[in-house]
Amino acid sequence: MWTFIQDQILGMKWLSVLIGNLLNALGLDTTGKLGGTIQFFIYDVIKIVVLLCVLIFIISYIQSYFPPERTKKILGKFHGIGANIIAALLGTVTPFCSCSSIPLFIGFTSAGLPLGVTFSFLISSPMVDLGSLVLLMSIFGAKVAIVYVVLGLVIAVAGGMLIEKLHLENQVEAFIRNAKQIDIPQEELTVKDRLKYSAEQVAETFKKVFPYILIGVGIGAFIHNWIPEDLIVRFLGNGNPFGVIIATIAGIPMYADIFGCIPIAEALLAKGAKLGVVLSFMMGVTTLSLPSMIMLKKAIKPKLLGVFIAICTVGIIIVGYFFNAIQYLII
Numbered sequence: 001m002w003t004f005i006q007d008q009i010l011g012m013k014w015l016s017v018l019i020g021n022l023l024n025a026l027g028l029d030t031t032g033k034l035g036g037t038i039q040f041f042i043y044d045v046i047k048i049v050v051l052l053c054v055l056i057f058i059i060s061y062i063q064s065y066f067p068p069e070r071t072k073k074i075l076g077k078f079h080g081i082g083a084n085i086i087a088a089l090l091g092t093v094t095p096f097c098s099c100s101s102i103p104l105f106i107g108f109t110s111a112g113l114p115l116g117v118t119f120s121f122l123i124s125s126p127m128v129d130l131g132s133l134v135l136l137m138s139i140f141g142a143k144v145a146i147v148y149v150v151l152g153l154v155i156a157v158a159g160g161m162l163i164e165k166l167h168l169e170n171q172v173e174a175f176i177r178n179a180k181q182i183d184i185p186q187e188e189l190t191v192k193d194r195l196k197y198s199a200e201q202v203a204e205t206f207k208k209v210f211p212y213i214l215i216g217v218g219i220g221a222f223i224h225n226w227i228p229e230d231l232i233v234r235f236l237g238n239g240n241p242f243g244v245i246i247a248t249i250a251g252i253p254m255y256a257d258i259f260g261c262i263p264i265a266e267a268l269l270a271k272g273a274k275l276g277v278v279l280s281f282m283m284g285v286t287t288l289s290l291p292s293m294i295m296l297k298k299a300i301k302p303k304l305l306g307v308f309i310a311i312c313t314v315g316i317i318i319v320g321y322f323f324n325a326i327q328y329l330i331i
Helices: 002-010 013-025 033-063 068-076 081-093 098-110 115-127 130-140 142-165 191-226 229-236 243-251 258-270 275-288 290-297 302-330
Strands: none
Touching: 002 013, 002 130, 013 033, 033 081, 033 130, 033 191, 033 258, 068 081, 068 098, 081 115, 081 142, 098 115, 098 290, 115 142, 115 275, 115 302, 130 142, 130 258, 142 275, 142 302, 191 258, 229 243, 243 275, 243 302, 258 275, 275 290, 275 302, 290 302
């Protein structure tokens, strides 16, 4: 039953077969490079768009119970490692990319929440949202998805605690530290309001990320059908001990969320790249993208930004090598 859910509902393998049959009926050979590229592109775009819309609707409905004011009050009730854990968990039901998370991070920091707690939220939010769990299940299976999310939460909690221990509060820009907070009573939403909010979030997020889905699927289709397997294996497979580091660094200049990363990751894995290399690339893109770091630099000083980048980079690399080591157990 679980295999059916993973392959036919989450993975939509039936859709790939249907598209392949339609293309063959039109005279395209889907076993060739051109036909295979077209099949991969159409299948992955439809699959990711369907999953994106369903997931964003569900997660936005959940998120409607955690507006910024309520989230701030929840976080304010916890202290120590408990606060970091709660912040990391709350990050899983918030926006899908780090650029969207940074305004919330600034709001929490200006509200006086401990710096380490806000960074646990900032790390967790783009890296391990609930959408990533379902999407990873659809491609890599439940074991990989669960371990990925758990390790992502560990990075978020450990990173936040380390930043707290370093006492870098003076590295936050003064306009944030001195901001005056006004508590506005939160209006209780009806079910109809929450459904409307969720539908609006689907439309807004779809418009924002759809171009990146097309780019990601296009890159994935190119890798899957045109790049020789031995080339991928040479640089990102067993033969290169630095594959994880290369993949992490390669992901930083990109700007995408997990929906744009999935087709690239899928194609790399199919071509022989190691699992840890693929997941490190995804984490690098979603957590350390260059546009996000430029936005974050407006809120924090270079020293704290450097510490944040170093913690995330080291954590991602460790996770990558860990997944490489256990790949034979979970795939």
